[in-house]
Amino acid sequence: MGDSAEDWVGGAVPRLEDAALLSGNARFIDDLSPLPGIRHVALLRSPYPHARIREIDTRAALELPGVIGILTGSDIAELTDPLVSAVRAPVAYYPIAVDKVRYAGEPVALVAAEDRYIAEDATELIACDFEPLPAVVDPLAALSKEAPILHEAADGNLIHEREFTYGDPATAFSRAAEVIKLGWRYPRQSSTPMETYGAIAHYETAPDRYSVWSNFQGPFILQPLMARALRILGNQLRLISAPYSGGSFGIKQGLYPYLVLLAAASRLLGCPLKWTEDRLEHLSGSSSASDRADAIEAAFDDEGQLIGLRYDNCVNVGAYVRAPEPASVYRMHAASNGCYKVRDIGVWNRLVTTNKTPIGLNRGYGGPQFYFGLERAMDTAARRMEIDPAELRRRNFISGDTFPYEAPAGAIYDSGDYAKGLDLLLEIAGYEDLKICRDQARASGRAFGIGFGAGVEPSGSNMAYVTLAQTPEERAKAGGRSGGTAVANVTIDPTGAVTVRLDSTPAGQGHETVAAQVVADTLGMRPEQIRVVSALDTEGGNWSLASGNYANRFASIVVGAIAESAGRIASKLRAVAGDMLEVAMEDVELADGRARIVGVPDSGIAIGRVAAATHWHPAGLPDGMSPGLHETALLNPDVLNAPDGADRVASAVTFGFLCDLAAVEIERETGRVLIHRYASVHDVGRVLNPIIVEGQIRGGFAHGFGAAMFEELSYDDDGNFLSGTFADYLCPTSADLPALDFAHSRTDSPANPLGSKGMGDGSSMLTPVVMANAVADALGRDDVELPLTLNKVWQMANEGSET
Amino acid sequence: MKPAPFEYCRPETLDEAVGLLAEFGDEALVMAGGLSLGALLNMRMVRPEAVIDINSLSVLDAIEMVGDEVRTGALARQADALASPICGVALPLLIAGLGHVGHYQTRSRGTLCGSVAHADPSAETALCLATLGGDVELTSTRGVRRMPVGEFILGALATAREGDEMVTALYWPGAIPGMRVAFEEISERHGDFAIVAAAAWAAPLESGWRYGFGLGGVEDKPLALRGDIVPVVESTEQAVGEVFDAIALNLSPMSDQRASADYRRHLAEHLGKQVLQSVFEGVAT
16 A cells, blocks of 8 residues: 555555544534633724824723623733744734734734624724824835834834855855846735634633633744743643644744733633634734845856855834744745755845734745745846756756755755756656747747746754844853754553544644554554544643644654654564563564564464553563553654854754746736646655645645735735735635646655655745746746736736846 | 624515515615625625525526516526526526636525626626616515616616615526627636626627627726627728727726726727627628
8 A cells, every 4th residue: 555565654545534524523623612601702903004002992892781801902911921032122022902003903902792793893882092103014115214113112123134154155256157136025925724713711710720722733832932921831821722723834823922812811801712813804913924025146157057145035024023933034044055056155134024914934934935036046047048947957956966965054955866856847847848839939929938946845843943033142142942852642542542642733734644654554553543633732741842733844753753652652562462472572563453473474462452461461561561552752853953153053854855847828918827837846755645745735836826826915005904805815716726747756854764754835935936937938027026916917018128 | 704783684575575675775785695795794894784685585586588588586596597598598698707707606606686786897797787788677665667787887886776676687688699799808816806807799680780898897887888880891800999999988997906997908908809809700791
């Protein structure tokens, strides 16, 4: 079924999650009612992008029958401290506006009522006296001296700035034969999961503690941050995941300020509170990917070797710095060379506050913005230097015989063969034929273009990479930070049933299925015999700071912890069985549900019986063996060290690879972009389950294609939000997606015992720039920006080129 | 995203429904498919005192031939029209237009009358009705009246419906022998409201052509023109040019976040001439 006849791993095992999902039995946060007496919360949100709050009069609202209570920023600020981040600027971030509102959609008041309808009715009765202030939404405009300042305690809107140098970029640029310079705006976007935020918070006294049910996805490094904001210890804040989560893509990281808000409100109002974010709130106020005003310079020698890079990253963080920001600009930092050999690199990072929603994790996190620069520069250079863009990349790829490869900014690329992947791409895309099509189309005046992209996909994050936001001296003073620990627990109970507990809080990716495959292989059982519990409860202790569902963590790190804990169970089973069968444990194998003597298929004992013995008859176990079958593995990949004094850091555990090609034709009359071919080749290491990997590739492509063609969270110049519904923020439906041809080019990862690499982000990172490259090629111009909406493409196709 | 409080009424007869309208007047809104109204309610962009759900009035779901016209009742869904043999034969333009309306799932709820009553400037159904020169039937306790759709739709989301009236049917002129139709639109995604939509039909007269031509999404309501062309024109291109110019000379296209006035003007010409060319070519001998 799998990679070898005996393996489940690698096989197309149908998803164990789907029966509940398809039969309507999956329970999401909004389905839960864990306590009696839950009241329902609606939030009054600011209509202004920037305003001082003079007064909030809640008297009329409090008189509405069914209203339990109303809280404002000053109530919450008395009970909590601001939420902190790795940025040291004096930017106080409370989960509800205290003195000023700084983005349209910022919570201003919390209403608890008998039901959500009444709560919403009451928000309309709250009289808020705002003093509107000038707003700024553009990151470069926010840097000007005249710009309104969001946080008066900070010296302007530039709240973080660092420059990095690796190698000697100045010399590289001085000897360049060709320098490509590009500048662009990257639009603000969202991954728009089908299910929005939801939480139920409950405060109890004697002992004082908070329990919060939610669809929070981690990282659980935010749990101590939440506890700190609530002025309590970690064990006084219990976080419980809903059994199912309806998609996340990073966004549900940004739920945590609301958990603090609801927890504090539950305490102040003396009742459990439930809040389900609606779609209007989600689009305006939850979390978005950063818009940026970036520039790149790429230096090439006359052979087309990329010899130097300079990045100018200007990140619009929105109104507040919400942890783990500024991670979005540091996620790709250690891999600033992409998949190329270039070693002389300069990076200038600036973070700017503006009157937009705070940014946070969204699928691809920092990758789409990063690759837009690097891969636009590669295609632009290819056209300028008249080198085939595939060939230009091939010349610059890190060679397949140099892995593991230490990138100039510290990333350790585990494995790869990029040239082999590119060859496969050209083959499946039919590149030679596409070039003929392009020649023929151009000969008859049509706008046909081919765009490329290639990149690495970092997976399994080092929790310390975000501390690059601090100088080496600041880091030394703060104390060491490193790691990305995964926790997995496997038990076999007295009835012989196997349970696996995960710390990866999946949101639909199929972690349960793959975990069952891994454990089934290790224990000689079938996946459907393994029960996988993925709903995390911090009170169970089965978690670490790194726990959660982000940065493709599952297939890069978590599977290793699962294999480790299952392996310990297997060893114990074999030892006990060997004792029972009177053979050495080395002569016992686990297969077909039995512990049997190697090479004697009909021998042995059912695993359930061996397991039962460890529970029912500990005295009968071999000397010194502990009773029961409970194994928890905490696994931290060795490579995830602290950043060094030269700002180098191994930012992730595995580095997958992907390369894409898009062939498009543009209808000049309408601006329509017709996609002739979209092909994508991925190296995800060993494919643990091809059904799930395919789903991730297709989903990532859909996100990337939407970002390329349709999606933008728009604001007008005054800061008013213009994309508040799905009629304004356009996500692709299945009817809008072109066919995707994909293939795997596998190099196994040495970073975990399974050989897999993290995956799922890749296509969302690369597709936007590949589409931009194809349109740029079709129109012969360098100034292509996203999204490639009809009006914009029509205009570009019918006005003078600015190449 | 919860509606403000309202009274929910689900009348069992048409008399009861118009009786409720007479009682509530402007303070009531009629719900058929609910695709537009549901969102408006939830966003509190409308705050009716009562919502009159007409989904129990099965008498309103008929699609029938009445003389030379097709009458589609207030509960005739877009999917019903697409599946109806009557529409298939008599209303090829509507069938062509409905392919652009929403998706399979939404078409099973959305009604033809609801779309016209909502009067979105870029809606396909109203554009088809205007291009064909159809009528809207309005019913109240005061009686039943018919008016041309061009008079019914006053502007974006504005109609000539009185507060106590409901749209009970649309009357569609049936196809005439030799009729050709064409419908084209540009939208950002499949199933979205059009940025610009163009509809045309033509049928041969003994001498010359009878035609209809309409543009949606350009101004705040569908623009439509019908007439005869006698064969003094030299060519199809000339006919296309004359008909298009008759509408387009005074166009003042909308401009919004999605599309500039210039882009709409360009699309109006591109798509408009495309559909006219298609229908005139088809009936030219």
